[in-house]
Amino acid sequence: MNRLVVVSNRVALPGESRAGGLAVGLEAALRAHGGVWFGWSGKVVRDASGRLHEQTDGDVRYVTMDLNRPDHDAYYNGFANRTLWPLLHSRLDLVDYARETRAGYRRVNLLFAEKLAPLLRDDDLLWIHDYHLIPLAAMLRERGVGCRIGFFLHVPMPSADLVSALPEHGRLFSTLYAYDLVGFQTMRDADRFRTYARIFGGGSIEPDGSVTLPGGKRVDVGNFPIGIDAGRIAAQSAAAVGKPAVRALRESMSGRQLAIGVDRLDYSKGLPERFRAFGRYLERHPDERGRLTFLQIAPVSRGDVAEYRHLRDQLEGIAGHINGTHAEPDWTPLRYVNRNFGHATLTGFYRLASLALVTPLRDGMNLVAKEYVAAQNPENPGVLVLSMLAGAAAELDAALLVNPYDLDGVADAISRAASMPLPERRERWESMMRPITEFDIHAWCARFLERLARTTG
Structure with missing residues (x-):
């Protein structure tokens, strides 16, 4: 059975409250496969970003990384939550177009890639979550990571014309093509991504819903409505x-x-x-x-x-x-x-x-x-x-x-x-x-x- 590696902005560590259904589900999947959960530790430190912390619980290894204040402010408070969050929720009136935070977002994703790549194996299943980490797969591919990589967007996918309002949108959203599978909450969201890939990526939409890009790269696309522990x-x-x-x-x-x-x-x-x-x-x-x-x-x-x-x-x-x-x-x-x-x-x-x-x-x-x-x-x-x-x-x-x-x-x-x-x-x-x-x-x-x-x- 393939090892599962989950990457998210935050990690639900052993002993922490599992109020969210997502944490419950991911932990159950990790225990079934055995694997690694990687993400930000939640700590904002004074020195350089990137210090790792590890702990193990059963067959699950938890690896977290600290961020310093400038990186946290640019990546999380800045580009993720003042630019991408309103854009993805179709609120162009609230989008912050500052280039400085965009650079910080890329810098932290590069740091994720540098720290994560040595932990990965070619037969892993790598599952990356949400808008905080859109470019991560492309950065891992640049570092020679060859395992299957999936991405799930927990928030809505806006229409292609709204996405195009973001300066250099192609540089960011084209990194989604580095994934093997891109998942969305609804069929409507998946269709919007396919349309974006067709208009701005030159992709063709296949009968099975996947997208084939110029050069032959194929990206599987699907809708996977998230559930709860009913x-x-x-x-x-x-x-x-x-x-x-x-x-x-x-x-x-x-x-x-x-x-x-x-x-x-x-x-x-x-x-x-x-x-x-x-x-x-x-x-x-x-x-x-x-x-x-x-x-x-x-x-x-x-x-x-x-x-x-x-x-x-x-x-x-x-x-x-x-x-x-x-x-x-x-x-x-x-x-x-x-x-x-x-x-x-x-x-x-x-x-x-x-x-x-x-x-x-x-x-x-x-x-x-x-x-x-x-x-x-x-x-x-x-x-x-x-x-x-x-x-x-x-x-x-x-x-x-x-x-x-x-x-x-x-x-x-x-x-x-x-x-x-x-x-x-x-x-x-x-x-x-x-x-x-x-x-x-x-x-x-x-x-x-x-x-x-x-x-x-």
Whole structure:
């Protein structure tokens, strides 16, 4: 069996919380194959970047690398999150075009390549993850690495014309052709990459969906919707109803229904639009006044980036206006919380909620949508209100699908979800649970790695 080598921006080390489904799935795949997990240590040091740390747990070897402050700021805070993140989420108005951070991004990817290449064998399966590390395979090939290399983009792939707005876009995105397999969340994302490769790479699209480039290099392309550990989350949510935080939330509702949103504080999540849509719900359905409380949990991320500080101020203003206009002495319609909660507690919150609002403006997949469904009580499930612009909408078409920009439409979906009869709620929930259970995180890992092992390059 081929050894598996996983490369990601961050590594989930032994003993750390495995809240994320991705970490759970990758760790399971590594243990099945035996292998290496390589990435940034999370440490920002004063001296030179590149110091390695190693530890072993069973058949898995964890290798992490430190970064110094200039490299971290240019690579992570800079090009990855101020240039690529908004570009890939179709927000050209927020893209930072600074060339300095682009050079830092390339410098850190070169450092990854220099430290990783000596660890690799020709029969390895190398799986590189996400937009932080797009050029890594090309740099490894330059160093003589010959093993099969796959790449998975966890975020959306924008259209070719949007990608072309990035100066020297071809220099970056053409490095994807060094991979043997490039995977995306949805068929739409995979098709956009194929179109980009045809227009800007001179590639031809083959009947099997692969791309053949001038000179004969073939790149396999596929869509692999990422899943969750559905059974684990279902059990976790059932057990979590007895947790003090979950009991306290239930008691604080005073018999009212709970609507919930859980998102990292990010402009791609459509939080201002969601807040305004909830305010519109209160205006359009005055007969339902006091029936529903909306809890939005939005832990702060990238708080040192100006766009995120502005977003936080904006949300606080909208929440204050809604509550100032509609609250009663015994009822606050919108509860807005910026703190983190443990994953088990969150699944308990999901189980309490009569509906979830998952309304990103653009999302590669959105696992909160799947986790909310998996966490429900099968006898009395809640309703998922889901953006049609999230990758999850392709699988969870039994949700109430909405356009997050259509505030009236989202408002009316909230009302419909809050009053949906039990038989319809059960039917929709069962329909969504089928793909969530069948295509879980373990099936996702297995499908990608089996496809990578079959590639011929």
